[in-house]
Amino acid sequence: MRRTILQIIFVYFCMVLVACTVMENSDPHPQTAPFAMITPSPSVTATLLPSATITPSSTATFTPTATDVLELDKATIVLTPRLIAAIQLDPQRDNPLPENVWWSEDSQILYFQEIQTEQAWAYDITTGISTTIPYVSRSFHEVAPTIETTLPDDAYLLSLSPSRQYILYQMPLPEPIPFLGSPVATKQEYPPYQYELWLRHDGEDTLLGLVDFSFGLLAPPIWSANENAAIVNTAGAPGVPNIYNSWLIDMNALSVGRLDTPWEGNVYFYSVRDLSADGNLLLVRADTNYFYNRETGEQWPILGVDTDRIILIGTEESPSCLVSELEFSDTILRSRIWHCQPARGKSSIIAIIEGQTSQSVISPDRKFIAFTVSNQFAGGEYKGISPGIWLVPLP
Numbered sequence: 001m002r003r004t005i006l007q008i009i010f011v012y013f014c015m016v017l018v019a020c021t022v023m024e025n026s027d028p029h030p031q032t033a034p035f036a037m038i039t040p041s042p043s044v045t046a047t048l049l050p051s052a053t054i055t056p057s058s059t060a061t062f063t064p065t066a067t068d069v070l071e072l073d074k075a076t077i078v079l080t081p082r083l084i085a086a087i088q089l090d091p092q093r094d095n096p097l098p099e100n101v102w103w104s105e106d107s108q109i110l111y112f113q114e115i116q117t118e119q120a121w122a123y124d125i126t127t128g129i130s131t132t133i134p135y136v137s138r139s140f141h142e143v144a145p146t147i148e149t150t151l152p153d154d155a156y157l158l159s160l161s162p163s164r165q166y167i168l169y170q171m172p173l174p175e176p177i178p179f180l181g182s183p184v185a186t187k188q189e190y191p192p193y194q195y196e197l198w199l200r201h202d203g204e205d206t207l208l209g210l211v212d213f214s215f216g217l218l219a220p221p222i223w224s225a226n227e228n229a230a231i232v233n234t235a236g237a238p239g240v241p242n243i244y245n246s247w248l249i250d251m252n253a254l255s256v257g258r259l260d261t262p263w264e265g266n267v268y269f270y271s272v273r274d275l276s277a278d279g280n281l282l283l284v285r286a287d288t289n290y291f292y293n294r295e296t297g298e299q300w301p302i303l304g305v306d307t308d309r310i311i312l313i314g315t316e317e318s319p320s321c322l323v324s325e326l327e328f329s330d331t332i333l334r335s336r337i338w339h340c341q342p343a344r345g346k347s348s349i350i351a352i353i354e355g356q357t358s359q360s361v362i363s364p365d366r367k368f369i370a371f372t373v374s375n376q377f378a379g380g381e382y383k384g385i386s387p388g389i390w391l392v393p394l395p
Contacts, residue, residue, distance in 0.1 A: 079393050081337075081351040084123050084370075085130065086386040087114040097162060097223075098359040098372045099139045101389060107363040110370055112389055115139055123391075125368065140220075151200075158197075159221045159230070166227060166251070167200040170211065177210060179243050191241040197249070197256050208249065209256040214242040221249060222275060228252055229279030231259060233271040245270045261292055262299070274312040274321075283312045283321060291319040291342060300342040311360055313369070313394065318343045322350075322369065324357045326377075333375065333382040339395055351392045355385045368393055 101112045113120035113135055120135040137143055140160065148157050151169055158168040176192035193210035200206075214234040221230035228251045235245035245267075248259040263270040263286040274283040284290045289302040289310055302310075305323050314320035323338040337351040355373040362369045369392050375385035 079350045079395070081353050081371075081390045081392045083373075083386065084110070084389055084391050085112055085121065086388040087112070088116055088387060097361055098370075101359075101361055101370055101372060103361060103363050103370075105364060107365040107367065110363075110368075110389075110391065112370075113138070115142070125363075155198075156195075158216050159223075161223050161227050161230070162225075163227060165201060168221065168230075168249070169198050169200070170195040170216070171198060172196075173210070179212070189241070190243050193243075199251075199254065206254055208254060211247065211256060212241075212243045214240055215247065222272065224275050224279035225277035226279070229275065231272045231275060231282075235269060235271065246272050260294070262297075271308070273308055273310050276312060276315045281312065281315050281319060283310055285310070291321075302340055302342045304347075305338075305340070309357065311362075311369075313339075313362060313366065322360075324371075326356060328356075328377055331382075333377055333385060335371075335373070337371075337392060348395065350395055353390050353392075355382070355387065357390075362394075366394060 100115060101110070103110055108125050110123045110125065111120065111133070112123070118135045120133045121130045122133050123130045143160070144157050147160070147167060148155070151157060152171065154172055156170045156172075158170055160167055172195055173193065176194050178192050179190040191212050191214075194213045195211050195215065197208045197211050197215070198205055199208050212234070216232055216234075217240075218233055218236040221232045223230045230249040230251070232247040232249065233245065234240075234242040234247065244258050245264055246259040246261070247256055249256045258264060259272070261270075261282070261284065263284060267286045270284070270286045272282050273285055273289075275281065280294050282292045282294065284292050284299075285306075285308060289305045289307070291298075291300040291302070293299070300319060302321070302323075307323060307325070309324040309326065311322045311324075312319075313322055318341050320339065320341045323340055325336040325338060327334045327336065333355055335353045335355065335357045336349055337353065337357070338347055339350045340347045353371065353373060355375050356377050357371040358374050359372040360369055371390045371392065373385075373388060373390050375382050375387045
């Protein structure tokens with residue numbers, strides 16, 4: 001109970017801290033293109049996604065070294081987003097992946113469900129039709145009570161992997177164990193280890209290592225798509241001590257420890273916002289936002305972007321990401337979605353969505369991204385904005 005209360009206080013403090021860092025913009029921005037709202041129903045009229053409206057603009061293309069400072073030329077390529085479902089989503093987890101929105105393996109169907117009414121639907125990308133499907137409990141707080149009954153006494157359930165194959169839980173140590181130093185030279189005083197981190201897989205429990213009190217308080221682990229790695233951010237608010245700003249859970253080595261990056265121990269506010277399917281390419285927020293390759297040590301700064309609202313979407317040809325830039329005032333709550341390729345010096349706005357984007361899930365073929373959108377920000381609710389799920393085609 002004590003840890004739960006501290007979690008609530010800590011997360012609330014971090015939400016206020018993040019809200020204070022967002023720059024207010026009260027200039028109205030016109031809606032770029034009309035969209036059709038589809039309320040979940042088995043008999044929705046088919047409506048195909050429209051093609052992109054492109055405003056030509058020159059962009060610079062070049063191959064910089066890993067240490068070049070990049071100025072991104074901003075083009076405008078506005079793709080029409082679509083509100084496919086006006087539903088209330090689960091507000092209880094600060095998770096980058098929505099637990100109740102997911103894609104079919106062939107990228108043709110987007111599944112989503114509403115917890116409050118226990119209804120579920122399947123949206124066909126080709127026809128634009130939503131049909132009802134059976135509801136199955138998927139969210140963490142729905143399935144956690146059953147899992148917790150199978151864990152040891154005093155265990156704290158931390159995370160389920162997206163595939164539900166891996167369970168992470170913590171066990172309190174009888175006495176705190178001092179942390180005996182750091183691989184980097186700093187004057188920081190480190191807190192002790194206070195928990196064991198355990199992994200359950202195929203019915204077997206494995207001790208991964210020791211963690212401190214702040215481990216998992218800020219947000220649940222961010223899993224790679226291959227589920228061979230997960231990252232836990234712990235630094236997020238002044239006055240909250242932690243051993244590492246970001247931890248790496250290595251599923252191959254069955255260990256937990258320091259995430260080896262140039263920022264660990266050198267920058268107070270440092271966190272990982274996203275990672276590639278294999279866990280090797282990271283999206284990092286430090287003094288600015290960066291791509292970072294764990295294997296080669298290469299890094300590419302993403303200038304003009306100082307936000308946690310950033311998503312890794314491509315790693316094959318050139319690292320690329322989406323940035324959700326929030327505009328708000330007393331009457332406006334709007335998200336501009338930017339597509340960025342820092343190594344090529346390119347940045348384009350691809351969509352404008354009414355409301356605040358909160359979570360996202362990319363189709364396996366990388367052609368679409370679904371955003372969960374809220375009509376609330378900084379404790380207030382904005383009228384005229386429907387919470388729900390928006391679909392955006394990717395360039």
